[in-house]
Amino acid sequence: MSVPIAKISTETARAKINLTLHIGRVIGDPSDPYYGYHPLDSLVVFADVGDRLRSEVSDVTSLHIDGPFGAGLEADERNLILKAYKAVALKADIPPLKFTLTKVLPVASGIGGGSADAAAALRILMRHAELSADEWQVIALSLGADVPVCVMSSTAHMSGIGGDLHGLTGLGSLQAVLVNPGVAVSTGAVFKAFDTGHPAWGEVRETPRPQLSRGDLLARAKDGRNDLQPPATAQQPLIQTVLEALSRQEGCALSRMSGSGATCFGLFSNAEMAKAAANAIAENHPDWWVVPTVLGEG
Ligand SMILES: C[C@](O)(CO)[C@H](O)COP(=O)(O)OP(=O)(O)OC[C@H]1O[C@@H](n2ccc(N)nc2=O)[C@H](O)[C@@H]1O
Numbered sequence: 068m069s070v071p072i073a074k075i076s077t078e079t080a081r082a083k084i085n086l087t088l089h090i091g092r093v094i095g096d097p098s099d100p101y102y103g104y105h106p107l108d109s110l111v112v113f114a115d116v117g118d119r120l121r122s123e124v125s126d127v128t129s130l131h132i133d134g135p136f137g138a139g140l141e142a143d144e145r146n147l148i149l150k151a152y153k154a155v156a157l158k159a160d161i162p163p164l165k166f167t168l169t170k171v172l173p174v175a176s177g178i179g180g181g182s183a184d185a186a187a188a189l190r191i192l193m194r195h196a197e198l199s200a201d202e203w204q205v206i207a208l209s210l211g212a213d214v215p216v217c218v219m220s221s222t223a224h225m226s227g228i229g230g231d232l233h234g235l236t237g238l239g240s241l242q243a244v245l246v247n248p249g250v251a252v253s254t255g256a257v258f259k260a261f262d263t264g265h266p267a268w269g270e271v272r273e274t275p276r277p278q279l280s281r282g283d284l285l286a287r288a289k290d291g292r293n294d295l296q297p298p299a300t301a302q303q304p305l306i307q308t309v310l311e312a313l314s315r316q317e318g319c320a321l322s323r324m325s326g327s328g329a330t331c332f333g334l335f336s337n338a339e340m341a342k343a344a345a346n347a348i349a350e351n352h353p354d355w356w357v358v359p360t361v362l363g364e365g
């Protein structure tokens with residue numbers, strides 16, 4: 068059975084938000100394939116804001132980037148979209164594709180923009196190549212720990228180093244505001260600081276603390292935390308300023324950092340309160356990226 072080929076494809080690369088992120092002790096066994104990585108346990112939701120990726124069957128594979136955050140990103144072979152293409156091309160016969168990425172999400176900001184772009188590219192490539200579910204999973208994880216969950220792009224419990232996924236349905240949605248203060252944070256550096264900074268951040272468990280397995284999204288979020296927030300804030304104190312700006316807003320039920328930062332989210336009782344909070348923060352900080360959004364739908 069051959070895969071039906073669409074000449075033009077489009078995908079949205081939605082922002083990934085770690086409502087909770089529990090981290091365990093670094094994998095210290097050099098014979099382990101995930102040596103140097105950390106076991107994690109996370110409740111992941113997706114926002115209704117994201118990058119847009121378009122592809123068109125062409126004579127040669129290329130990438131063009133535009134959009135508000137396009138200038139901060141090179142369109143060369145280091146880009147995760149071209150890495151995804153290359154990884155699939157090693158396994159299957161795929162046509163050259165001309166990709167256009169509209170970069171809406173800030174780069175290196177804890178909301179998986181690069182991972183979501185790679186995942187969007189994989190979803191497009193799935194229309195051009197027939198590989199087994201296991202092969203797609205191996206390719207996704209080889210591109211980044213967040214890529215498999217971004218391929219799913221729906222509410223999930225994530226464990227292992229990021230590749231063990233369990234989809235969660237019926238948990239509804241949350242009104243939220245995302246805020247990034249315009250400072251890039253290196254994921255690897257924050258994990259390193261997490262390792263070396265103890266006991267300042269508390270004791271590191273060998274396996275990460277499990278998630279609450281009942282209740283709605285807000286109850287589950289409130290039960291957990293982001294273990295990377297203290298080491299990231301120590302590296303980038305502006306994160307604390309963002310968290311305070313969010314928690315000061317009327318109706319803010321919870322404020323927390325996502326991923327390795329620096330983007331933080333605030334959860335609000337309703338859409339009006341989220342919009343009012345976003346307007347107030349944007350007015351005080353015109354240089355910050357501030358977006359009211361819905362988390363967990365679709
Ligand atoms: C922090 C999270 O965003 C939470 O969702 C992810 O775990 C990070 O996912 P990602 O950005 O796709 O990460 P990768 O590109 O695979 O790894 C970047 C770096 O983060 C560290 N890393 C990442 C994932 C993990 N489970 N343990 C780690 O220690 C490693 O030092 C690695 O070199």
Ligand SMILES: Nc1ncnc2c1ncn2[C@@H]1O[C@H](COP(=O)(O)OP(=O)(O)OP(=O)(O)O)[C@@H](O)[C@H]1O
Nearest residue numbers: 146147175176177178179180181182184213254326
């Ligand atoms: N298409 C892309 N978009 C964004 N970053 C990319 C892309 N391709 C490669 N990168 C590189 O990947 C790195 C991480 O980008 P990304 O936006 O996924 O980080 P992040 O939001 O911190 O992720 P996480 O939530 O997984 O920690 C950046 O330093 C960037 O240079």
